[in-house]
Each structure stands twice: as structure tokens, then as C-alpha cells.
Amino acid sequence: xxxxxxxxxxxxxxxxxxxxxxxxxHKRLRVWRLVLASAVGTxxxxxxxxxxxxxxxxxxxxxxLGAALCVIMFAKTPKPITSSLLFFGCxxxxxxxxYAIGLMFYGNSSAAGxxxxxxxxxxxxxxGAAVYLAARYxxxxxxxxxxxxxxxxxxxxxxxxxxxxxxxFLDTGNCVFDGKTGLPVIITDAERFSEKLGAAAAIEFxxxxxxLRKIRARTPAGTAEVYIVExxxxxxYSDRHGHTIEAVIxxxxxxxxxxxxxxxxxxxxxxxxx
Numbered sequence: 679x680x681x682x683x684x685x686x687x688x689x690x691x692x693x694x695x696x697x698x699x700x701x702x703x704h705k706r707l708r709v710w711r712l713v714l715a716s717a718v719g720t721x722x723x724x725x726x727x728x729x730x731x732x733x734x735x736x737x738x739x740x741x742x743l744g745a746a747l748c749v750i751m752f753a754k755t756p757k758p759i760t761s762s763l764l765f766f767g768c769x770x771x772x773x774x775x776x777y778a779i780g781l782m783f784y785g786n787s788s789a790a791g792x793x794x795x796x797x798x799x800x801x802x803x804x805x806g807a808a809v810y811l812a813a814r815y816x817x818x819x820x821x822x823x824x825x826x827x828x829x830x831x832x833x834x835x836x837x838x839x840x841x842x843x844x845x846x847f848l849d850t851g852n853c854v855f856d857g858k859t860g861l862p863v864i865i866t867d868a869e870r871f872s873e874k875l876g877a878a879a880a881i882e883f884x885x886x887x888x889x890l891r892k893i894r895a896r897t898p899a900g901t902a903e904v905y906i907v908e909x910x911x912x913x914x915y916s917d918r919h920g921h922t923i924e925a926v927i928x929x930x931x932x933x934x935x936x937x938x939x940x941x942x943x944x945x946x947x948x949x950x951x952x
Contacts, residue, residue, distance in 0.1 A: 695772065696712045703760060707752075715750040719743060831915060832846070839882065863893075865929075866942070867930055902932075
């Protein structure tokens with residue numbers, strides 16, 4: 679009993695490429711999406727050697743397969759086009775890394791190409807894993823363009839299995855606290871919050887919508903009803919480093935916040951040095 683290299687390396691490298699693209703886009707993919715896309719890609723790849731078609735038709739088949747994999751992995755997720763382009767970029771990166779190893783070993787392009795076709799499985803997967811880890815490290819070290827002014831912050835909210843990014847503003851007039859938990863409330867509009875949820879998270883949110891707690895908060899415009907959402911984690915950025923804060927999300931209806939200030943931070947959540 680054995681597994682052909684073409685099955686193992688196609689499946690695992692497709693999985694790694696999809697996971698890398700999602701990581702670069704700061705989002706999490708459902709494992710079943712990655713597994714399904716990898717299985718479909720591998721099933722088609724097994725039959726490539728038996729296709730007696732011209733170069734143009736084979737190119738169209740491969741491009742169509744790539745598009746289908748992108749739909750499986752990134753449909754109804756934030757930034758699907760960007761994620762798809764990154765997925766193709768990651769596949770080229772893996773192939774380029776294997777080619778670079780062959781070129782380093784043999785010193786000429788034809789031998790390097792032959793190496794890519796016949797290199798041992800552990801080298802292919804090891805190269806893919808190295809590219810994945812390098813991309814993940816770079817993403818963590820990249821300076822995010824979160825803060826543009828002293829009172830502006832980037833905010834990542836982990837809720838319903840998704841990570842939502844907001845451009846937030848430190849609002850000194852926001853003095854709203856949740857009476858049940860005692861935590862400060864950071865406020866956004868319900869419409870924008872719903873738009874940022876992925877398909878699976880939106881379904882989960884709709885199921886819990888009727889059970890959300892409501893509080894009343896006084897604002898300069900009058901008294902507003904605020905729906906409370908308790909996220910699993912909130913991270914704010916004023917520079918390249920993120921800081922975890924303790925707070926709840928307050929959703930208000932009736933109007934949509936501006937793109938520059940999608941969320942109003944409570945001053946109580948900003949610790950010294952953030």
C-alpha cells in the first residue's frame with residue numbers, strides 16, 4: 679500500500695497555498711474549505727498526464743481549475759479577489775522555491791526544471807512548509823497601516839469564528855459601560871458590523887440576534903438603544919504592535935459610521951503605552 683507523490687504533494691501544497699493566502703489577508707478559513715479545494719485540485723491533477731490536448735486548452739483547464747479552487751476557498755469571505763490572487767501567487771512561490779533549490783544544486787535551468795518534476799516528496803513539502811512559515815512570520819512582523827493619527831487606531835475583533843478589522847477613533851465622549859460585565863463598550867453601527875462578517879459568521883450572528891442583550895446609552899443626540907456583543911478577543915493597534923483589550927462591542931442602528939471612523943473606542947480601554 680502506498681500513495682503516489684502526485685496525490686500527496688498536490689493535496690498538501692494546495693492546502694498550504696490556501697492557508698498562506700488566508701493568513702496574509704488576516705482571515706481564518708474553515709478547514710473543510712481547504713480540504714475540499716485540495717481534494718478537487720488533486721483529483722484533477724491525477725488525470726493531467728492522460729490529457730491529450732494542446733497547450734492552449736490545457737492552460738484554460740488549469741486556469742479554470744484554479745478559479746474553481748478559489749471559489750471553494752474564498753466565496754462569501756472578505757476580499758475574495760485579493761485572496762484568490764494571493765493563492766495563485768503562493769503557488770508560484772512554492773514552484774519558484776523548488777526551482778531555486780534545483781538551480782542551486784545543478785547550476786542550470788534545464789536540470790533545475792527536471793529536478794522540480796522528480797525531486798523527492800519531502801523536499802517539495804519541506805519547501806512549501808518553509809514558504810508558509812516565512813509568509814506567516816512576515817505577516818506578523820509587517821507594520822499594519824492601522825494608525826494614521828494620535829487618536830486613530832486599528833482594531834481587530836474576533837467574534838463568531840471570524841476576525842473583523844475596523845478603523846477606530848478614540849472618542850473621549852464615549853463613556854458607555856456594560857452594566858452586566860462592567861466592561862467598557864466600543865461602539866459601531868450594526869450595518870457595517872454585519873457587512874464585515876463572513877457567510878458562516880453571519881449565519882451564527884443571525885441565530886443569536888434575538889438573544890443579544892440591550893442597554894440604553896445617552897448621547898449628545900439623545901438616548902440610543904445599544905445591542906451588546908461579547909467577542910472572544912479584541913486587539914487594538916497604534917503602531918506595529920497589537921494590544922489586547924477587555925471590552926464588549928455595542929451595535930447601534932439607524933445610521934452608518936463613516937469609513938474613516940468605523941468604530942468609537944471608549945477611553946477606558948486604552949492602556950498606557952498603546
